[in-house]
Every structure is written in structure tokens, then in C-alpha cells.
Amino acid sequence: MRSIRCDKIFFLVLMCLVAGITFSQSNKAISKKPNVIVILTDDMGFSDIGCFGSEIKTPNIDKLAANGISFTHFYNTARCSPSRASLMTGLYPHQAGMGFLSNYNFDEEGYIDDLSKKAVTMAEVFKQAGYATYMSGKWHMNKEKSIPNDRSNWPLQRGFDRFFGTLIGSGSFYDPGTLMSDNTFIAPGKDFYLTNAITDNAVRFIDENPKNKPFFFYIAYTAAHWPLQAPESEVQKYKGVYDKGWDETRKLRFEKLKKLGIISNKAVLTERGVDIPEWKNEPLKDWQVRRMEVYAAMVDIMDQGIGKIISTLEKKGELENTVIFYMHDNGGCAETLNSNENEIPITDEQKKGKPFAKDSIFLGKIPTYTRDGEFIRSGKGVMPGPANTWTAYGEEWANMSNTPFRLYKHFVHEGGIATPLIIHWPEGIKAKGKLRSQPGHLIDIMATCVEIAGLQYPSNFNGNSIHPLEGKSLVPAFTNKPINREFIFWEHEGNRALRMGNWKLVSKTQKQRKFTPADENAWELYDMEEDPSESNNLAFKYPDKVKTMAALWEKEAQRTMAKPWPWDSSK
Missing domain, CATH: 3.40.720.10 (Alkaline Phosphatase, subunit A)
Known part of the structure; x- marks a missing residue:
């Protein structure tokens, strides 16, 4: 009986130890930090x-x-x-x-x-x-x-x-x-x-x-x-590698x-800059x-x-x-x-x-x-x-x-x-x-x-x-488990973005470090699962989503001190 009881205790202790080794504690299970x-x-x-x-x-x-x-x-x-x-x-x-x-x-x-x-x-x-x-x-x-x-x-x-x-x-x-x-x-x-x-x-x-x-x-x-x-x-190791130019090299990449x-196969190769x-x-x-x-x-x-x-x-x-x-x-x-x-x-x-x-x-x-x-x-x-x-x-x-x-x-x-x-x-x-x-x-x-x-x-x-x-x-x-997050936020020089799941709201200013009234609602909306290259702007198709995400961006801009901007943003 004592042997059986000891075996049970050993088994329970072992199971607790196994259950307790989560990844957050895994550094304790390896040789050192x-x-x-x-x-x-x-x-x-x-x-x-x-x-x-x-x-x-x-x-x-x-x-x-x-x-x-x-x-x-x-x-x-x-x-x-x-x-x-x-x-x-x-x-x-x-x-x-x-x-x-x-x-x-x-x-x-x-x-x-x-x-x-x-x-x-x-x-x-x-x-x-x-x-x-x-x-x-x-x-x-x-x-x-x-x-x-x-x-x-x-x-x-x-x-x-x-x-x-x-x-x-x-x-x-x-x-x-x-x-x-x-x-x-x-x-x-x-x-x-x-x-x-x-x-x-x-x-x-x-x-x-x-x-x-x-x-x-x-x-x-x-x-x-x-x-x-x-x-x-x-x-000299790269002599001749780029003789084909940017168009062909870009296609190969x-x-x-x-x-x-x-x-993904859904991605398209975006157009060259103008x-x-x-x-x-x-x-x-x-x-x-x-x-x-x-x-x-x-x-x-x-x-x-x-x-x-x-x-x-x-x-x-x-x-x-x-x-x-x-x-x-x-x-x-x-x-x-x-x-x-x-x-x-x-x-x-x-x-x-x-x-x-x-x-x-x-x-x-x-x-x-x-x-x-x-x-x-x-x-x-x-x-x-x-x-x-x-x-x-x-x-x-x-x-x-x-x-x-x-x-x-x-x-x-x-x-x-x-x-x-x-x-x-x-x-x-x-x-x-x-x-x-x-x-x-x-x-x-x-x-x-x-x-x-x-x-x-x-x-x-x-x-x-x-x-x-x-x-x-x-x-x-x-x-390969999901990361529990609501969104990711960006701001730089008045350029703005917010990603929520597969949706990305993004805009760029017309002039560098100048944010004008015309920029305020110049949002673009992309489904990053279907359109990872940001080629198909869905902002006009989903105006309510744009409005909701834009409001969240504004809230985060204030909270994270991205706003107020330090440059003139009124002209």
C-alpha cells in the first residue's frame, strides 16, 4: 500500500511539474538563463x-x-x-x-x-x-x-x-x-x-x-x-549582377x-514610382x-x-x-x-x-x-x-x-x-x-x-x-499560436496608420511634415489578407470601418503623445 501511495504521490508531483513548465518559465527548464x-x-x-x-x-x-x-x-x-x-x-x-x-x-x-x-x-x-x-x-x-x-x-x-x-x-x-x-x-x-x-x-x-x-x-x-x-x-563580387536593371531584378525577387x-499568391507587384x-x-x-x-x-x-x-x-x-x-x-x-x-x-x-x-x-x-x-x-x-x-x-x-x-x-x-x-x-x-x-x-x-x-x-x-x-x-x-492584441499604431511626420487584424488604415501627407485639412480624411483602407501590397483601396466601400478606425487612431495619437505635432499643421 505504501508503495502504491508513494507512486501516486510521485505521479501527481510529476504531473504538476509538467503542467507548471509553461513557456514563460521555460528558461528554468534549460541549462541557464x-x-x-x-x-x-x-x-x-x-x-x-x-x-x-x-x-x-x-x-x-x-x-x-x-x-x-x-x-x-x-x-x-x-x-x-x-x-x-x-x-x-x-x-x-x-x-x-x-x-x-x-x-x-x-x-x-x-x-x-x-x-x-x-x-x-x-x-x-x-x-x-x-x-x-x-x-x-x-x-x-x-x-x-x-x-x-x-x-x-x-x-x-x-x-x-x-x-x-x-x-x-x-x-x-x-x-x-x-x-x-x-x-x-x-x-x-x-x-x-x-x-x-x-x-x-x-x-x-x-x-x-x-x-x-x-x-x-x-x-x-x-x-x-x-x-x-x-x-x-x-x-567586385556583384559585377554584372545588376546589369539587368531594376525592373527585371524586382520581378525575380x-x-x-x-x-x-x-x-501570398494574392500579392501583386506594385507599380514603379512615377x-x-x-x-x-x-x-x-x-x-x-x-x-x-x-x-x-x-x-x-x-x-x-x-x-x-x-x-x-x-x-x-x-x-x-x-x-x-x-x-x-x-x-x-x-x-x-x-x-x-x-x-x-x-x-x-x-x-x-x-x-x-x-x-x-x-x-x-x-x-x-x-x-x-x-x-x-x-x-x-x-x-x-x-x-x-x-x-x-x-x-x-x-x-x-x-x-x-x-x-x-x-x-x-x-x-x-x-x-x-x-x-x-x-x-x-x-x-x-x-x-x-x-x-x-x-x-x-x-x-x-x-x-x-x-x-x-x-x-x-x-x-x-x-x-x-x-x-x-x-x-x-x-x-504558431496567435498573439493577443487589438491593434498596432503608427505616426511619422504626419503619416498615419493603424492595423487591426487584417485591416490596415493608412494615409500620407501631401507635403513632408505638413498636415493640412486636406490630409485629415485622406485615409486608405486595405484588407492585408487579400491585398498585402496595398493596391486596392477599400475606404469608399467601408466608410464606417474607416470612421471607427480613424477615431481609434486619433485617441491613440493623443495617448501616445504623437499629437500635438511640433510643426505647423494648419496650412
Whole structure:
């Protein structure tokens, strides 16, 4: 009898233990708390990696997807600083004080464009849980006008133990402004290339991390943001690849996306932008081809770096229990750069190898000379790649990067906000190479990490009341369960959107950063299940739905501090 009773007790205890191991507690069932690596790239389109349709060689990112899960309806905020703020805080960007860009600072709380003290960063949350915290790459979340005097929102002051990278939004890959090691400005060394340096420092920090101490790592590559710069040996790998032009390359990506199941057969390939000619009519084909060759090389170099990081984790025996997130900060960038008309000479101090703590790049201008005194060439026809060139790849190739969508960075149509999300975690995600169609947003990464690492998201931090977490954990989607959410909200420069289930309400302003009465009711409505390319506007067919969703958008705009806008919105 005693034996039977003991068996029953053992069985009941065992069943309770099994029932109690929910995913939110699964980190207790694995060997130790997981490491977490968040990789964010800069100004890359939806279809710019191989596993999302590209011809660019990204075998290491593709390997993460093949051994993990990929989200096909994941979103950013359409712009650099806002996306970084949302990712790091789990809040909508305006709640984090970053409604526009860190180099513009307004009085409205949602647009101070200096990371809010009412927001807590992922590094701060991980650090208080005993994690080591590292960052390598682009920060772009502190008030740039105060550089170098105010350090309160630099990475080390917002939770990171170690930092290598730049504070500002863009700059030369060979000689970037505000290059830093921890809190110290530094100058680049010989044969410096920023993408490689971001990788090398990431590898070094991982190598130096104490054994048995979990770490959180934010790796924010600047590739493939302009200026288009890459070593010639890497550019030559893509010689001839783009001779066929954007029309044919776009069609090939579209078919590959369908074959991979990333987009449904219901998707259509949107029309070229009105300012983009047919490839056969493009007069500067050699220049256009060269632009895309350099862009592809920049992405390729970044992927090589991700491969080195993966190899380092494997050598340390850490890959199995490291959660790796990969995503982009906005869609392809259609911004153009004009010819260099600045007169900003290099200083004697800079010629002597001093760091650029605050320079012409910080001001958003193209510098006139390299540190070696070479004139920096920019504008139409300038063949990119070397350090003395400063060009972008333009709307033509941005349209191709965003296949099959329309519009670009800045806008909240799919071309501006759609990003791949890949999550790789062998010890915690058993699905391999599977797709997930549940809609998600950058705000969800913090919530996901809180759950998988057993973190405590604070209501107060450093004497400040903290905004409640906005994101939803993506953990249910690991096993292909739905994510319980009502909607996702967007606002950038007066461009507006709201997604509820399969319905998306969206609009764009007629003029940049101007919101007029004509824009107020210029809503478009799309069924994202039937029309993922936003080609068939249903606003006139379903006016009541437009009205209901528009009212909710307005309510959320006020709640999240997206409104009032800091610019004139009456004319």
C-alpha cells in the first residue's frame, strides 16, 4: 500500500511539474538563463536578404532563418531614431520621447528627440537582472545638439556595460563622426571600415564575457545606410549582377518571395514610382548599376560579420542557448544626396588623427574633404565605393529593395515599415525554417525578452515613473499560436496608420511634415489578407470601418503623445 501511495504521490508531483513548465518559465527548464542578441540593420528594404527574396549573398542570416522562425508581417516605425527608441524601450517612439530624429529637438514631450527618462531601456532591464550588457554600432537616441557635453543618454548611461560605435545617425564608413569606445571619443585606425569594426568589437565583447554570466547584446549595424562605401574587392563580387536593371531584378525577387511563401499568391507587384523610368530608358546605366553593386557589397559584408558572431558563439558553446533577433529599422531609403556644395574644411586637429567628436557629419551635411585631404565627390554620376565619395542608391533601387511594396522610409505604407524578423534559439524554439504570419512590431521585442529571460519590467526606475510596456510577447508565435492584441499604431511626420487584424488604415501627407485639412480624411483602407501590397483601396466601400478606425487612431495619437505635432499643421 505504501508503495502504491508513494507512486501516486510521485505521479501527481510529476504531473504538476509538467503542467507548471509553461513557456514563460521555460528558461528554468534549460541549462541557464539565455543570452540575448538583438541585431538591427539600417535603411534596408523588406526583400534585401536572401531568405526574403534577395540575390544578395546573405548565407549567415539565411542560416538563422533556416534554423529558426521568420515573421512575415513584422513592422518598424519607418525611421532611424524612432525605431531604435521603440526597440530599446518596448514603447511607441513618441512615448520614448523620440517622435522624429535625435538631431531635431522640439518642446512637445513626444518630440524632445532625446530618450525619455520615463522610458527604461532593454539594457537597464537586463542589467538589473544580473546580465552583462553590451552594444556595438549606431546609437542615435541622444540629443545631438548637446554632444559632447551631455552624456546622460549615452549608451553607458542607459544601461550598457560596454559600448563601441557612433552616437549619430550617419557618416563615413571609413572615418565616422562621434566614433566611441565606452564614453571616450576615438579616431579610426589603419584599414578601418565601420561594419567590420562593429563586428570585431562584438566578437571581442562576447569572447571576454565571463563564463556562466548571461549577456544581452545590441548590435546595430549602420549598413546599408548611405553613403554607399565598400572595399572594391567586395564590390567586385556583384559585377554584372545588376546589369539587368531594376525592373527585371524586382520581378525575380517577387517570384522568389512567392516561392518561399514570404508573400501570398494574392500579392501583386506594385507599380514603379512615377519618377522611376523603365530600365531600358535609363540614360546612366553604368552609374545606376554601380550604386546597387556597392549597396549589395555593404549588406554582404554585414552578413559576413554576423557569420563571425555565430562562429564565436559556437566556439564558446553558447549558440544553442542564445536568442538571436534580426530585423531592419525602416524600409528602403529613397532619399537623394545632391552635389557637395558645402565648404567645411578639415581641421588641423583632425589631420593629426584626432577623433571627430562633433563635426559636419553630425550636422547632417556632406563633409568637403576626407581626413587625408581628398575632396569628397557627391551627386549624379559619381561612382560610389571609395572614402572620397558620398552617394545614395535613390528611389529606383529603394523601390526594388521594398519588393513587392510601394513607398519608402518616412512613410507608413508597407514599403516604409515592413521588415523581416528572424528569431533563432535552438534550445527554446523547436521549429526550424518555419514562417509566422502573426503581425508584430518592434515594441514586442522587449516584452518577448521579459518573458523568455524572466525579467522584471519596472514601474519606477532611477526615481522616474516609467510608462507601462506597450508591446506584446511574441512567445505564443514560437509554437504558431496567435498573439493577443487589438491593434498596432503608427505616426511619422504626419503619416498615419493603424492595423487591426487584417485591416490596415493608412494615409500620407501631401507635403513632408505638413498636415493640412486636406490630409485629415485622406485615409486608405486595405484588407492585408487579400491585398498585402496595398493596391486596392477599400475606404469608399467601408466608410464606417474607416470612421471607427480613424477615431481609434486619433485617441491613440493623443495617448501616445504623437499629437500635438511640433510643426505647423494648419496650412
